Amino acid sequence: MRVALVSVGDELLVGDTVNTNAAWLARQLTDRGVDVERVTVVPDRVDDIARVVNEYRAEYDTVLVTGGIGPTHDDVTMDAVAAAVGQSMEPSEAALEYIETQRGYAREDLTEGTAEIPADGEFIPNPVGVAPGCHVENIYVLPGVPEEMRGMFGEIAEQFSGTVKHTRTVTADEPESALLDRIEDLRERFDVAVGVYPGEDVRVKITGFDAATVESAASWLRERVEAPDGQSR
Incomplete structure (x- = not known):
């Protein structure tokens, strides 16, 4: 819809x-x-x-x-x-x-x-x-x-109804501009949509129809970004 x-x-x-x-x-x-x-x-x-x-x-x-x-x-x-x-x-x-x-x-x-x-x-x-x-x-x-x-x-x-999407968020302690190559790689590897929200930290929102794909994409990115202080990967 x-x-x-x-x-x-x-x-x-x-x-x-x-x-x-x-x-x-x-x-x-x-x-x-x-x-x-x-x-x-x-x-x-x-x-x-x-x-x-x-x-x-x-x-x-x-x-x-x-x-x-x-x-x-x-x-x-x-x-x-x-x-x-x-x-x-x-x-x-x-x-x-x-x-x-x-x-x-x-x-x-x-x-x-x-x-x-x-x-x-x-x-x-x-x-x-x-x-x-x-x-x-x-x-x-x-x-x-x-x-x-x-x-x-x-x-x-x-x-109002439709196919509910699955979402995961990865937080990175890096400038948004420094993440461009990894986000592009993420999009090529996984069938997901990606939103980037800068602030004190950068939040990368990963969304898709398949829960396993979204989880895999989030895990892949989480392993490749600097986590904020005190936050584990």
Whole structure:
């Protein structure tokens, strides 16, 4: 499964808010064997959201959109997704019933449009907040508030799966540039992906579908790098 993540919000683009949602979702999906191939941030504008969602829904198996689904002036994500799939926005009776019976809000107290989703969309419960999520075609729309987003993802998590990859990490007390030849050799010898993360030490992340191959690759590299002080090979 190949997935694109779309984060909506002007606050993300100007740096007022850190995009923790994308990082959290990417980790959750990766752990389930899903390939996250795009993370895109767009402003609170219908045309921009609709254009990106429309492009990604044709290219990827699934598009996960977060942010901009509450009943305020800049919450336009549902309208944009409806435009992307060519559908009108309609009240969801399932969403209204859930909000009333499970979240304890009277219908008459809800802001107009709170429970509207694309006409052919399927309501996704929000166990933490009020704004409903939506699944329409291969698009999932989730809230931007991290607690709400995580709670709602729990409602749909089982729909995301793939072949889980195996990972090992080798830590080296050497500059990244000094490891280039050994990393290249590693890639030629083993059917694995390699990521290098410099810091106080350099972490080399080795990933692959076969556990034995990943373990062999990690052992091979571990024997050929300088281990940090106090760390055994």
